[in-house]
Amino acid sequence: MTHRPRPLVAGNWKMNGLRESLGEAAAICAAVKEGGSGKAEILVCPPATLLISAAALCQGMPIGLGGQDCHAEPHGPFTGDISAEMLRDAGASYVILGHSERRAGHGETDQTVRAKAAAALRAKLTAIICVGETRAERESGHAQAVVGAQLAGSIPENAPPGSLVIAYEPVWAIGSGLTPSPEDIAEMHGFIRSQAARHLADQGAQLRILYGGSVKPANAAELLQIQNVDGALVGGASLNAREFMAIAGVYR
Numbered sequence: 001m002t003h004r005p006r007p008l009v010a011g012n013w014k015m016n017g018l019r020e021s022l023g024e025a026a027a028i029c030a031a032v033k034e035g036g037s038g039k040a041e042i043l044v045c046p047p048a049t050l051l052i053s054a055a056a057l058c059q060g061m062p063i064g065l066g067g068q069d070c071h072a073e074p075h076g077p078f079t080g081d082i083s084a085e086m087l088r089d090a091g092a093s094y095v096i097l098g099h100s101e102r103r104a105g106h107g108e109t110d111q112t113v114r115a116k117a118a119a120a121l122r123a124k125l126t127a128i129i130c131v132g133e134t135r136a137e138r139e140s141g142h143a144q145a146v147v148g149a150q151l152a153g154s155i156p157e158n159a160p161p162g163s164l165v166i167a168y169e170p171v172w173a174i175g176s177g178l179t180p181s182p183e184d185i186a187e188m189h190g191f192i193r194s195q196a197a198r199h200l201a202d203q204g205a206q207l208r209i210l211y212g213g214s215v216k217p218a219n220a221a222e223l224l225q226i227q228n229v230d231g232a233l234v235g236g237a238s239l240n241a242r243e244f245m246a247i248a249g250v251y252r
Contacts, residue, residue, distance in 0.1 A: 005208045007224070008165060008231035009248040010043040010128065011238025012068065012096055012212075017047050025054050027241035029061045036245045038252030040231060043094055044238070048082055055091025066094030066128070069102060072115035074122070084116075084123035095120050096233075098154055099130045100171045110153025118156040121163050128165045128210070128233065129154050131192070135172035143170075144191050151192065155199045164200070165208045166192055167233040173213030175235060182226050185211055189228035217246035224250045 011028075013021075025044060032042050045066040046054050054065055067087040071078050074085050087095055097120065098113035113129060120127040131150040133143040147168070155164065168188055173179050180188075189209050197204025211223055212233030224232060224247075237243040 003206075005206050005230050007040040007251050008043060008208050008210060009037065009040045009244075009251070010066070010094070010096075010167075010210065010231070010233050011045060011244050012099070012233055012235050013044070013046045013239060014068065014101070014235065015047060016239055017050055019050070019053065021046070021239070022050060022053055022057055024239065024241045025050075026057055028244060029058045029063055031241065031245045032063050032248075033061055036252070037248040038250075040248050040251040042248055045094065045096055048087075048090075051087070051090045051092060064093050065091050066096060067092045067125075068096050068099070070095050070097070070116055070119055070123075070125075072112070072119045074119070084119040084125050088123045088125055092125060094126045094128060094165075096128045096130065096167075098150070100132055100169060100174060104171075110150055113150075113154040114156055117154065117159075117164070121156060121159060126163055126165060127156075128167050130167045130169055130212070130233070132169040132171050132174075132213070138170065138172070143188065147188065147192065148195050151195050151199065155196070159200060159203075161203050161206065164203075165210060166196060167210040167212050168192060169212035169233060175214065177214050179214050179219060179223070182222060185223065186226050186228065189226065193228050215247060217243055220247040220250050 043064040070084040071081040102108045117127040133146040208230040210231045210233045215232045216237045
């Protein structure tokens with residue numbers, strides 16, 4: 001019998017949060033310590049300016065911290081960039097890579113994401129690789145082809161077990177309040193698992209595949225019980241500790 005991987009509920013704060021926002025991180029830590037996350041692993045990915053402070057705040061707590069991007073190189077003349085090693089040094093154990101906002105807004109290709117994922121593994125960070133189709137790609141019937149190509153191009157070779165997480169975020173659902181049907185999500189997550197198994201040998205069954213795209217307390221229970229959904233990558237709702245923990249509370 002195949003055992004399901006431990007669920008992961010990750011909060012992507014994006015370009016939000018000042019030092020006063022650390023109160024929300026503290027509240028998340030307190031809720032996790034009190035058992036509010038149940039069986040789920042909790043991860044918060046604040047902006048880089050808050051990562052060291054968040055790490056100090058959450059030290060010794062059962063909560064992970066992550067970066068939102070990294071450079072492929074460990075160091076060098078790359079003004080404004082942050083290496084995977086720097087994230088690790090600041091207290092991160094994860095890094096989000098290939099988010100659609102990076103792919104669209106910064107021109108990141110699958111090859112770019114693959115190089116960054118390899119850098120994350122080099123620094124012993126778990127890479128959360130994001131994939132997803134646009135509305136036009138879904139309506140034209142190309143959603144699986146697009147996601148399959150992103151997986152093939154973005155997953156680095158010889159990734160150790162447990163070093164990767166895949167987050168499926170349909171681009172048209174991010175921040176829009178729209179979500180695919182449960183049937184569409186189940187179909188895509190099943191497809192992702194089958195495709196990942198081709199690239200990760202025998203890791204497919206234990207690979208964690210998150211759903212992202214307007215996840216909130218009102219729809220979390222429905223979304224997180226869908227087959228092959230192993231947690232959520234949460235955007236706006238993760239900025240509020242109460243809302244974020246209400247989503248994680250599905251796993252209690």
